Amino acid sequence: xxxxxxxxxxxxxxxxxxxxxxxxxxxxxxxxxxxxxxxxxxxxxxxxxxxxxxxxxxxxxxxxxxxxxxxxxxxxxxxxxxxxxxxxxxxxxxxxxxxxxxxxxxxxxxxxxxxxx
Amino acid sequence: xxxxxxxxxxxxxxxxxxxxxxxxxxxxxxxxxxxxxxxxxxxxxxxxxxxxxxxxxxxxxxxxxxxxxxxxxxxxxxxxxxxxxxxxxxxxxxxxxxxxxxxxxxxxxx
Numbered sequence: 284x285x286x287x288x289x290x291x292x293x294x295x296x297x298x299x300x301x302x303x304x305x306x307x308x309x310x311x312x313x314x315x316x317x318x319x320x321x322x323x324x325x326x327x328x329x330x331x332x333x334x335x336x337x338x339x340x341x342x343x344x345x346x347x348x349x350x351x352x353x354x355x356x357x358x359x360x361x362x363x364x365x366x367x368x369x370x371x372x373x374x375x376x377x378x379x380x381x382x383x384x385x386x387x388x389x390x391x392x393x394x395x396x397x398x399x400x
Numbered sequence: 401x402x403x404x405x406x407x408x409x410x411x412x413x414x415x416x417x418x419x420x421x422x423x424x425x426x427x428x429x430x431x432x433x434x435x436x437x438x439x440x441x442x443x444x445x446x447x448x449x450x451x452x453x454x455x456x457x458x459x460x461x462x463x464x465x466x467x468x469x470x471x472x473x474x475x476x477x478x479x480x481x482x483x484x485x486x487x488x489x490x491x492x493x494x495x496x497x498x499x500x501x502x503x504x505x506x507x508x509x510x
Contacts, residue, residue: 318499320501327487327501327503327504328438328440328446328489328491328501328504329403330498330499330500330501342497342498343498344498345401346401378446383451385436385452386434386436386448386451386452387438387446387491388448388451390445390446390447391445392445393445
């Protein structure tokens, strides 16, 4: 069974840093692209970032470019999102998502990140 | 990276059909057949319902179907059931090597 379990969410002050982790199981992580998608409270889904199978090709939404970094460790079955210089509008549930290239086929349950002083 | 445009809400009675539109540009919906649709119930993670415009994953009811014309994609749900009440989001790959979601549509089954 495919499982994606996010951790590392919590309360962080504006300008601070946080690292989200995503533990993958039930499939061969190295065969899939992985994404982070976020959802601000009461609002819609927003794509954040994507990493290819090898970690050599990364892409980001303009709103997080230069502040967030996606990475992966296929040997440990882990995907990460390093969030630096966070802002109030980064407050959201962050989902770790597997993509079969052009579709998001499995989603984690999400990790809540709250940016507040 | 502007969000794709969806109606904020649609409604229908049990047994009826509804269609949710998703309008993008020639840089996303109109450029690629990489449009997908997701269903999200309150407090739950989204679920893939349609991918590559018209394809249904295994296990998704054939009451769900997708189409595309120009810069607009559509999701049609036929034979509405109470369990279909949820938020629906479209998504497309873009020429910027990024992905973009629609703003979401709340479906109410009357």
